[in-house]
Amino acid sequence: MKAIAYQQFGTTEVLQMLEQPKPAITSDQVLVKIKAFSINPMDWKIRKGEMKLMSGSRFPKNTGADFAGIIEKTGSSATGHSVGDKVFGVVKNLMKEGASAEYVAVPASLIWKKPEALSFAQAASLPVVGTAAVTAVEKMGKVNPESRILINGATGGFGMILLQLLKQRGAHITAVTSTKGAEYAKKWEAAEVIDYTKGHMLSQKNTYDIVVDLSGKMGYTTAKKMMKPKSIFINPTPQPVEIPLALLANLFTSKKHIVLLSNSESRYTEVLLDAVSKGLDIVINTVFPFTQFREAYQYAEQGGYVGKVVMEISDNA
Structure with missing residues:
Protein backbone atom coordinates (compact mmCIF):
# COMPACT_ATOMS: atom_id res chain seq x y z
CA MET A 1 0.00 0.00 0.00
CA PRO A 127 -11.24 12.75 16.82
CA VAL A 128 -8.10 14.77 17.64
CA VAL A 129 -9.45 18.32 17.89
CA GLY A 130 -12.83 17.08 19.10
CA THR A 131 -11.35 15.11 21.98
CA ALA A 132 -9.16 18.08 22.89
CA ALA A 133 -12.20 20.38 22.87
CA VAL A 134 -14.25 18.05 25.09
CA THR A 135 -11.28 17.70 27.45
CA ALA A 136 -10.96 21.50 27.60
CA VAL A 137 -14.63 21.87 28.51
CA GLU A 138 -14.18 19.23 31.20
CA LYS A 139 -11.22 21.13 32.67
CA MET A 140 -13.32 24.30 32.84
CA GLY A 141 -15.69 22.79 35.38
CA LYS A 142 -19.15 24.32 35.59
CA VAL A 143 -19.88 26.45 32.51
CA ASN A 144 -23.06 28.53 32.31
CA PRO A 145 -24.37 31.81 30.83
CA GLU A 146 -22.43 33.74 33.50
CA SER A 147 -19.11 32.25 32.35
CA ARG A 148 -16.95 34.75 30.49
CA ILE A 149 -14.59 32.86 28.19
CA LEU A 150 -12.01 34.17 25.72
CA ILE A 151 -10.84 31.83 22.94
CA ASN A 152 -7.75 32.98 21.08
CA GLY A 153 -7.76 31.23 17.70
CA ALA A 154 -11.47 30.51 17.80
CA THR A 155 -12.13 29.34 14.25
CA GLY A 156 -9.36 26.85 13.53
CA GLY A 157 -10.14 23.15 13.83
CA PHE A 158 -9.91 23.03 17.63
CA GLY A 159 -11.55 26.42 18.16
CA MET A 160 -14.41 25.61 15.82
CA ILE A 161 -15.42 22.61 17.95
CA LEU A 162 -14.71 24.25 21.31
CA LEU A 163 -16.70 27.40 20.55
CA GLN A 164 -19.75 25.40 19.53
CA LEU A 165 -19.57 23.00 22.49
CA LEU A 166 -19.43 25.95 24.87
CA LYS A 167 -22.34 27.69 23.14
CA GLN A 168 -24.41 24.53 23.57
CA ARG A 169 -23.79 25.11 27.29
CA GLY A 170 -24.80 28.76 27.08
CA ALA A 171 -21.39 30.35 27.78
CA HIS A 172 -20.61 33.99 26.96
CA ILE A 173 -17.71 33.74 24.49
CA THR A 174 -15.31 36.31 23.13
CA ALA A 175 -13.74 34.90 19.96
CA VAL A 176 -10.38 36.15 18.72
CA THR A 177 -9.95 35.30 15.06
CA SER A 178 -8.94 36.54 11.62
CA THR A 179 -11.08 38.68 9.32
CA LYS A 180 -12.02 35.51 7.44
CA GLY A 181 -12.94 33.75 10.66
CA ALA A 182 -15.08 36.57 12.05
CA GLU A 183 -18.18 35.62 10.05
CA TYR A 184 -17.93 32.01 11.28
CA ALA A 185 -17.48 33.11 14.90
CA LYS A 186 -20.67 35.15 14.56
CA LYS A 187 -22.44 32.22 12.89
CA TRP A 188 -21.44 30.02 15.84
CA GLU A 189 -22.91 32.68 18.17
CA ALA A 190 -19.85 34.13 19.86
CA ALA A 191 -21.10 37.05 21.97
CA GLU A 192 -18.12 39.20 20.95
CA VAL A 193 -15.64 38.89 18.08
CA ILE A 194 -12.18 40.47 18.01
CA ASP A 195 -10.43 40.58 14.63
CA TYR A 196 -6.76 40.28 15.58
CA THR A 197 -5.72 41.99 12.33
CA LYS A 198 -7.52 45.17 13.44
CA GLY A 199 -6.92 45.33 17.17
CA HIS A 200 -5.34 43.61 20.15
CA MET A 201 -7.45 41.74 22.66
CA LEU A 202 -5.80 43.60 25.56
CA SER A 203 -7.21 46.88 24.24
CA GLN A 204 -10.70 45.67 25.20
CA LYS A 205 -9.81 45.94 28.92
CA ASN A 206 -12.17 43.05 29.73
CA THR A 207 -11.41 40.24 32.15
CA TYR A 208 -12.41 36.59 31.85
CA ASP A 209 -13.09 33.53 33.95
CA ILE A 210 -11.36 31.35 31.37
CA VAL A 211 -8.78 32.16 28.70
CA VAL A 212 -7.95 29.53 26.07
CA ASP A 213 -4.95 30.07 23.79
CA LEU A 214 -5.27 27.89 20.71
CA SER A 215 -2.79 29.92 18.64
CA GLY A 216 0.17 29.13 20.89
CA LYS A 217 1.20 32.79 20.65
CA MET A 218 -0.39 34.40 23.72
CA GLY A 219 1.26 32.66 26.66
CA TYR A 220 0.32 32.65 30.33
CA THR A 221 2.09 35.95 31.08
CA THR A 222 -0.12 37.84 28.63
CA ALA A 223 -3.22 35.89 29.60
CA LYS A 224 -2.87 36.87 33.27
CA LYS A 225 -3.54 40.51 32.33
CA MET A 226 -7.02 39.51 31.13
CA MET A 227 -7.89 37.00 33.84
CA LYS A 228 -10.15 37.53 36.84
CA PRO A 229 -8.62 36.97 40.30
CA LYS A 230 -9.92 33.38 40.34
CA SER A 231 -9.66 32.06 36.80
CA ILE A 232 -7.91 29.56 34.54
CA PHE A 233 -5.69 29.69 31.47
CA ILE A 234 -5.89 26.64 29.24
CA ASN A 235 -2.78 25.86 27.22
CA PRO A 236 -3.16 23.02 24.68
CA THR A 237 0.21 23.65 22.98
CA PRO A 238 2.73 23.69 25.86
CA GLN A 239 6.46 23.61 25.52
CA PRO A 240 7.81 20.61 27.47
CA VAL A 241 9.27 22.88 30.16
CA GLU A 242 5.89 24.53 30.76
CA ILE A 243 4.30 21.35 32.13
CA PRO A 244 6.27 21.14 35.41
CA LEU A 245 6.49 24.94 35.71
CA ALA A 246 2.70 25.28 35.48
CA LEU A 247 2.18 22.68 38.21
CA LEU A 248 4.60 24.52 40.49
CA ALA A 249 3.21 28.00 39.80
CA ASN A 250 -0.36 26.86 40.46
CA LEU A 251 0.53 26.28 44.10
CA PHE A 252 0.97 30.02 44.60
CA THR A 253 -1.72 31.72 42.49
CA SER A 254 -5.48 31.68 42.00
CA LYS A 255 -4.95 32.31 38.29
CA LYS A 256 -4.36 28.71 37.28
CA HIS A 257 -2.29 27.59 34.29
CA ILE A 258 -3.83 24.36 32.97
CA VAL A 259 -1.76 22.36 30.48
CA LEU A 260 -4.17 20.40 28.31
CA LEU A 261 -3.24 16.79 27.62
CA SER A 262 -5.97 14.67 26.03
CA ASN A 263 -6.55 11.07 25.00
CA SER A 264 -9.21 9.62 22.75
CA GLU A 265 -11.82 7.88 24.87
CA SER A 266 -15.30 6.64 24.05
CA ARG A 267 -16.88 8.97 26.60
CA TYR A 268 -15.41 11.98 24.78
CA THR A 269 -16.54 10.69 21.41
CA GLU A 270 -20.07 10.19 22.72
CA VAL A 271 -20.12 13.89 23.64
CA LEU A 272 -19.01 14.76 20.12
CA LEU A 273 -21.58 12.50 18.50
CA ASP A 274 -24.28 14.10 20.64
CA ALA A 275 -23.06 17.54 19.53
CA VAL A 276 -23.19 16.40 15.89
CA SER A 277 -26.82 15.32 16.40
CA LYS A 278 -27.51 18.84 17.69
CA GLY A 279 -26.05 20.48 14.59
CA LEU A 280 -22.29 20.75 15.22
CA ASP A 281 -20.87 22.55 12.19
Whole structure:
Protein backbone atom coordinates (compact mmCIF):
# COMPACT_ATOMS: atom_id res chain seq x y z
CA MET A 1 0.00 0.00 0.00
CA LYS A 2 0.99 3.64 -0.40
CA ALA A 3 1.77 5.66 2.72
CA ILE A 4 3.19 9.08 3.51
CA ALA A 5 6.29 8.74 5.67
CA TYR A 6 9.65 10.33 6.41
CA GLN A 7 13.15 9.03 7.12
CA GLN A 8 14.45 11.99 9.14
CA PHE A 9 13.17 15.01 11.04
CA GLY A 10 12.68 18.15 8.99
CA THR A 11 10.41 20.33 6.86
CA THR A 12 7.75 19.10 4.44
CA GLU A 13 10.59 18.27 2.05
CA VAL A 14 11.38 15.12 4.04
CA LEU A 15 7.89 13.69 3.37
CA GLN A 16 7.79 10.82 0.87
CA MET A 17 5.20 8.52 -0.68
CA LEU A 18 6.42 5.03 0.16
CA GLU A 19 5.26 1.50 -0.52
CA GLN A 20 4.64 -0.29 2.77
CA PRO A 21 3.12 -3.68 3.60
CA LYS A 22 -0.62 -3.71 4.11
CA PRO A 23 -0.98 -4.02 7.89
CA ALA A 24 -2.00 -7.30 9.47
CA ILE A 25 -4.54 -7.12 12.28
CA THR A 26 -4.64 -8.73 15.70
CA SER A 27 -7.78 -10.25 17.18
CA ASP A 28 -8.94 -6.97 18.74
CA GLN A 29 -8.25 -4.82 15.68
CA VAL A 30 -10.00 -3.83 12.48
CA LEU A 31 -8.50 -3.03 9.09
CA VAL A 32 -9.85 0.22 7.67
CA LYS A 33 -9.55 1.28 4.06
CA ILE A 34 -8.98 4.99 4.49
CA LYS A 35 -11.06 7.50 2.53
CA ALA A 36 -9.85 10.67 4.31
CA PHE A 37 -7.49 11.75 7.07
CA SER A 38 -6.99 15.16 8.63
CA ILE A 39 -3.93 17.27 9.36
CA ASN A 40 -3.19 18.41 12.92
CA PRO A 41 -0.42 20.58 14.38
CA MET A 42 0.92 17.53 16.21
CA ASP A 43 1.83 16.07 12.80
CA TRP A 44 4.46 18.68 12.05
CA LYS A 45 5.59 19.08 15.65
CA ILE A 46 6.56 15.39 15.60
CA ARG A 47 8.03 15.61 12.10
CA LYS A 48 10.19 18.59 13.02
CA GLY A 49 11.61 16.73 16.01
CA GLU A 50 9.96 18.96 18.63
CA MET A 51 8.44 15.91 20.36
CA LYS A 52 11.30 13.45 19.96
CA LEU A 53 11.45 12.67 23.68
CA MET A 54 7.99 11.11 23.29
CA SER A 55 8.02 10.06 19.64
CA GLY A 56 11.51 8.58 19.60
CA SER A 57 13.90 8.79 16.68
CA ARG A 58 13.26 5.53 14.90
CA PHE A 59 12.42 5.83 11.18
CA PRO A 60 10.51 5.64 8.94
CA LYS A 61 7.65 7.46 10.64
CA ASN A 62 4.17 7.88 9.23
CA THR A 63 2.13 11.01 9.83
CA GLY A 64 -1.56 11.64 10.51
CA ALA A 65 -3.66 10.56 13.49
CA ASP A 66 -7.39 10.69 12.73
CA PHE A 67 -9.17 9.21 9.74
CA ALA A 68 -12.42 7.98 8.23
CA GLY A 69 -13.01 5.04 5.96
CA ILE A 70 -14.62 1.64 5.45
CA ILE A 71 -13.91 -1.53 7.43
CA GLU A 72 -12.32 -4.19 5.24
CA LYS A 73 -11.55 -6.83 7.86
CA THR A 74 -12.28 -7.44 11.55
CA GLY A 75 -10.40 -9.44 14.17
CA SER A 76 -12.04 -12.36 15.93
CA SER A 77 -12.71 -10.40 19.13
CA ALA A 78 -13.37 -7.01 17.52
CA THR A 79 -17.08 -6.89 18.32
CA GLY A 80 -19.54 -4.15 17.45
CA HIS A 81 -18.24 -3.59 13.92
CA SER A 82 -18.77 -5.32 10.59
CA VAL A 83 -17.03 -5.42 7.24
CA GLY A 84 -18.41 -2.59 5.11
CA ASP A 85 -19.19 -0.26 8.03
CA LYS A 86 -18.37 3.41 7.42
CA VAL A 87 -16.33 4.54 10.42
CA PHE A 88 -14.04 7.21 11.78
CA GLY A 89 -11.31 6.88 14.36
CA VAL A 90 -7.81 7.60 15.57
CA VAL A 91 -4.57 5.61 15.81
CA LYS A 92 -3.67 4.24 19.24
CA ASN A 93 -0.32 6.00 19.68
CA LEU A 94 -0.12 9.43 18.05
CA MET A 95 3.63 9.54 18.65
CA LYS A 96 4.46 6.18 17.07
CA GLU A 97 1.80 5.43 14.43
CA GLY A 98 0.25 7.18 11.44
CA ALA A 99 -3.00 7.27 9.48
CA SER A 100 -1.59 8.76 6.27
CA ALA A 101 -1.90 5.53 4.31
CA GLU A 102 -4.34 3.57 2.20
CA TYR A 103 -5.02 1.22 5.13
CA VAL A 104 -4.71 1.37 8.90
CA ALA A 105 -5.02 -1.34 11.56
CA VAL A 106 -6.48 -0.01 14.82
CA PRO A 107 -8.16 -1.40 17.95
CA ALA A 108 -11.91 -1.67 17.52
CA SER A 109 -12.29 0.53 20.61
CA LEU A 110 -10.81 3.49 18.72
CA ILE A 111 -13.31 3.59 15.84
CA TRP A 112 -16.93 4.71 15.75
CA LYS A 113 -19.67 4.57 13.15
CA LYS A 114 -19.69 7.61 10.93
CA PRO A 115 -22.85 9.72 11.30
CA GLU A 116 -24.76 9.84 8.03
CA ALA A 117 -24.84 13.64 8.27
CA LEU A 118 -21.04 13.84 8.00
CA SER A 119 -18.85 13.33 4.96
CA PHE A 120 -15.71 11.21 5.30
CA ALA A 121 -13.67 14.44 5.38
CA GLN A 122 -15.76 15.88 8.21
CA ALA A 123 -15.69 12.67 10.24
CA ALA A 124 -11.91 12.39 9.83
CA SER A 125 -11.62 15.89 11.31
CA LEU A 126 -13.34 15.05 14.59
CA PRO A 127 -11.24 12.75 16.82
CA VAL A 128 -8.10 14.77 17.64
CA VAL A 129 -9.45 18.32 17.89
CA GLY A 130 -12.83 17.08 19.10
CA THR A 131 -11.35 15.11 21.98
CA ALA A 132 -9.16 18.08 22.89
CA ALA A 133 -12.20 20.38 22.87
CA VAL A 134 -14.25 18.05 25.09
CA THR A 135 -11.28 17.70 27.45
CA ALA A 136 -10.96 21.50 27.60
CA VAL A 137 -14.63 21.87 28.51
CA GLU A 138 -14.18 19.23 31.20
CA LYS A 139 -11.22 21.13 32.67
CA MET A 140 -13.32 24.30 32.84
CA GLY A 141 -15.69 22.79 35.38
CA LYS A 142 -19.15 24.32 35.59
CA VAL A 143 -19.88 26.45 32.51
CA ASN A 144 -23.06 28.53 32.31
CA PRO A 145 -24.37 31.81 30.83
CA GLU A 146 -22.43 33.74 33.50
CA SER A 147 -19.11 32.25 32.35
CA ARG A 148 -16.95 34.75 30.49
CA ILE A 149 -14.59 32.86 28.19
CA LEU A 150 -12.01 34.17 25.72
CA ILE A 151 -10.84 31.83 22.94
CA ASN A 152 -7.75 32.98 21.08
CA GLY A 153 -7.76 31.23 17.70
CA ALA A 154 -11.47 30.51 17.80
CA THR A 155 -12.13 29.34 14.25
CA GLY A 156 -9.36 26.85 13.53
CA GLY A 157 -10.14 23.15 13.83
CA PHE A 158 -9.91 23.03 17.63
CA GLY A 159 -11.55 26.42 18.16
CA MET A 160 -14.41 25.61 15.82
CA ILE A 161 -15.42 22.61 17.95
CA LEU A 162 -14.71 24.25 21.31
CA LEU A 163 -16.70 27.40 20.55
CA GLN A 164 -19.75 25.40 19.53
CA LEU A 165 -19.57 23.00 22.49
CA LEU A 166 -19.43 25.95 24.87
CA LYS A 167 -22.34 27.69 23.14
CA GLN A 168 -24.41 24.53 23.57
CA ARG A 169 -23.79 25.11 27.29
CA GLY A 170 -24.80 28.76 27.08
CA ALA A 171 -21.39 30.35 27.78
CA HIS A 172 -20.61 33.99 26.96
CA ILE A 173 -17.71 33.74 24.49
CA THR A 174 -15.31 36.31 23.13
CA ALA A 175 -13.74 34.90 19.96
CA VAL A 176 -10.38 36.15 18.72
CA THR A 177 -9.95 35.30 15.06
CA SER A 178 -8.94 36.54 11.62
CA THR A 179 -11.08 38.68 9.32
CA LYS A 180 -12.02 35.51 7.44
CA GLY A 181 -12.94 33.75 10.66
CA ALA A 182 -15.08 36.57 12.05
CA GLU A 183 -18.18 35.62 10.05
CA TYR A 184 -17.93 32.01 11.28
CA ALA A 185 -17.48 33.11 14.90
CA LYS A 186 -20.67 35.15 14.56
CA LYS A 187 -22.44 32.22 12.89
CA TRP A 188 -21.44 30.02 15.84
CA GLU A 189 -22.91 32.68 18.17
CA ALA A 190 -19.85 34.13 19.86
CA ALA A 191 -21.10 37.05 21.97
CA GLU A 192 -18.12 39.20 20.95
CA VAL A 193 -15.64 38.89 18.08
CA ILE A 194 -12.18 40.47 18.01
CA ASP A 195 -10.43 40.58 14.63
CA TYR A 196 -6.76 40.28 15.58
CA THR A 197 -5.72 41.99 12.33
CA LYS A 198 -7.52 45.17 13.44
CA GLY A 199 -6.92 45.33 17.17
CA HIS A 200 -5.34 43.61 20.15
CA MET A 201 -7.45 41.74 22.66
CA LEU A 202 -5.80 43.60 25.56
CA SER A 203 -7.21 46.88 24.24
CA GLN A 204 -10.70 45.67 25.20
CA LYS A 205 -9.81 45.94 28.92
CA ASN A 206 -12.17 43.05 29.73
CA THR A 207 -11.41 40.24 32.15
CA TYR A 208 -12.41 36.59 31.85
CA ASP A 209 -13.09 33.53 33.95
CA ILE A 210 -11.36 31.35 31.37
CA VAL A 211 -8.78 32.16 28.70
CA VAL A 212 -7.95 29.53 26.07
CA ASP A 213 -4.95 30.07 23.79
CA LEU A 214 -5.27 27.89 20.71
CA SER A 215 -2.79 29.92 18.64
CA GLY A 216 0.17 29.13 20.89
CA LYS A 217 1.20 32.79 20.65
CA MET A 218 -0.39 34.40 23.72
CA GLY A 219 1.26 32.66 26.66
CA TYR A 220 0.32 32.65 30.33
CA THR A 221 2.09 35.95 31.08
CA THR A 222 -0.12 37.84 28.63
CA ALA A 223 -3.22 35.89 29.60
CA LYS A 224 -2.87 36.87 33.27
CA LYS A 225 -3.54 40.51 32.33
CA MET A 226 -7.02 39.51 31.13
CA MET A 227 -7.89 37.00 33.84
CA LYS A 228 -10.15 37.53 36.84
CA PRO A 229 -8.62 36.97 40.30
CA LYS A 230 -9.92 33.38 40.34
CA SER A 231 -9.66 32.06 36.80
CA ILE A 232 -7.91 29.56 34.54
CA PHE A 233 -5.69 29.69 31.47
CA ILE A 234 -5.89 26.64 29.24
CA ASN A 235 -2.78 25.86 27.22
CA PRO A 236 -3.16 23.02 24.68
CA THR A 237 0.21 23.65 22.98
CA PRO A 238 2.73 23.69 25.86
CA GLN A 239 6.46 23.61 25.52
CA PRO A 240 7.81 20.61 27.47
CA VAL A 241 9.27 22.88 30.16
CA GLU A 242 5.89 24.53 30.76
CA ILE A 243 4.30 21.35 32.13
CA PRO A 244 6.27 21.14 35.41
CA LEU A 245 6.49 24.94 35.71
CA ALA A 246 2.70 25.28 35.48
CA LEU A 247 2.18 22.68 38.21
CA LEU A 248 4.60 24.52 40.49
CA ALA A 249 3.21 28.00 39.80
CA ASN A 250 -0.36 26.86 40.46
CA LEU A 251 0.53 26.28 44.10
CA PHE A 252 0.97 30.02 44.60
CA THR A 253 -1.72 31.72 42.49
CA SER A 254 -5.48 31.68 42.00
CA LYS A 255 -4.95 32.31 38.29
CA LYS A 256 -4.36 28.71 37.28
CA HIS A 257 -2.29 27.59 34.29
CA ILE A 258 -3.83 24.36 32.97
CA VAL A 259 -1.76 22.36 30.48
CA LEU A 260 -4.17 20.40 28.31
CA LEU A 261 -3.24 16.79 27.62
CA SER A 262 -5.97 14.67 26.03
CA ASN A 263 -6.55 11.07 25.00
CA SER A 264 -9.21 9.62 22.75
CA GLU A 265 -11.82 7.88 24.87
CA SER A 266 -15.30 6.64 24.05
CA ARG A 267 -16.88 8.97 26.60
CA TYR A 268 -15.41 11.98 24.78
CA THR A 269 -16.54 10.69 21.41
CA GLU A 270 -20.07 10.19 22.72
CA VAL A 271 -20.12 13.89 23.64
CA LEU A 272 -19.01 14.76 20.12
CA LEU A 273 -21.58 12.50 18.50
CA ASP A 274 -24.28 14.10 20.64
CA ALA A 275 -23.06 17.54 19.53
CA VAL A 276 -23.19 16.40 15.89
CA SER A 277 -26.82 15.32 16.40
CA LYS A 278 -27.51 18.84 17.69
CA GLY A 279 -26.05 20.48 14.59
CA LEU A 280 -22.29 20.75 15.22
CA ASP A 281 -20.87 22.55 12.19
CA ILE A 282 -17.61 21.03 10.90
CA VAL A 283 -16.02 23.27 8.29
CA ILE A 284 -13.52 21.75 5.88
CA ASN A 285 -11.30 24.53 4.62
CA THR A 286 -9.47 22.62 1.91
CA VAL A 287 -9.36 19.04 0.66
CA PHE A 288 -6.14 17.88 -0.98
CA PRO A 289 -5.73 14.66 -2.96
CA PHE A 290 -3.39 12.06 -1.49
CA THR A 291 -0.77 12.76 -4.15
CA GLN A 292 -0.44 16.42 -3.11
CA PHE A 293 0.74 15.62 0.41
CA ARG A 294 3.58 18.15 0.53
CA GLU A 295 1.31 20.95 -0.66
CA ALA A 296 -1.29 19.92 1.93
CA TYR A 297 1.13 20.06 4.85
CA GLN A 298 2.71 23.29 3.64
CA TYR A 299 -0.73 24.89 3.47
CA ALA A 300 -1.78 23.56 6.88
CA GLU A 301 1.38 24.73 8.61
CA GLN A 302 0.86 28.32 7.47
CA GLY A 303 -2.27 28.55 9.65
CA GLY A 304 -4.72 31.44 9.61
CA TYR A 305 -7.55 29.48 7.98
CA VAL A 306 -11.00 28.48 9.19
CA GLY A 307 -11.76 24.83 9.98
CA LYS A 308 -9.72 21.80 9.01
CA VAL A 309 -7.42 20.72 6.20
CA VAL A 310 -7.99 17.17 4.97
CA MET A 311 -6.49 14.73 2.49
CA GLU A 312 -8.66 12.28 0.59
CA ILE A 313 -7.59 8.97 -0.91
CA SER A 314 -9.29 7.88 -4.09
CA ASP A 315 -9.54 4.23 -5.11
CA ASN A 316 -6.91 4.79 -7.80
CA ALA A 317 -4.45 6.72 -5.59
